[in-house]
Amino acid sequence: DTEVTQTPKHLVMGMTNKKSLKCEQHMGHRAMYWYKQKAKKPPELMFVYSYEKLSINESVPSRFSPECPNSSLLNLHLHALQPEDSALYLCASSREYGGPSGQPQHFGDGTRLSIL
């Protein structure tokens, strides 16, 4: 069983819909991440949250809006997505952010998103 839980596992939405992806961890980790993974490609970093504050936004379009309501929860709000946004969205967490700790990131199972 994964220690990082993502819901839903699958999501199909139209280009005008608004939906949200949810990620939860109860390991006491203070850094959380969103990655996007296209088929047969490696994951690409989208956002990093450290202590509930957005630390990194890798030039992601504004139709993706992250939110970290508390240290255990990370959301990704979706609005007016394009067909090219169809991908696997992975959430990860690590004990802390940055620095010389080298703490590994623990990943969830991902949400498979399809845009019609």
Next chain:
Amino acid sequence: AQTVTQSQPEMSVQEAETVTLSCTYDTSESDYYLFWYKQPPSRQMILVIRQEAYKQQNATENRFSVNFQKAAKSFSLKISDSQLGDAAMYFCAYRSAQTGGGADGLTFGKGTHLIIQP
């Protein structure tokens, strides 16, 4: 910027045999971390092994071991006694020891698809 290269898109090995997956990287930093992650069809990225660049000793985890050559910027993964459950996509990943500016994110190679022949 750092880059990670996995030159083997696909590898095949007989069950119980040993296989080595290659990974090279490019960086100007002296301190960093390297990881191997496994992603089976179930999609979850699973940490296989971790190596600190300042440690000369190669990391091992049961049947998994690495050959870390810092000067050559090489970080290969050896899987001994291959099992059917080892079949997956394997990603090599780099993480800077610095903080900020995207340093905390993982930079992944393109992956190697490992097939285990029964």
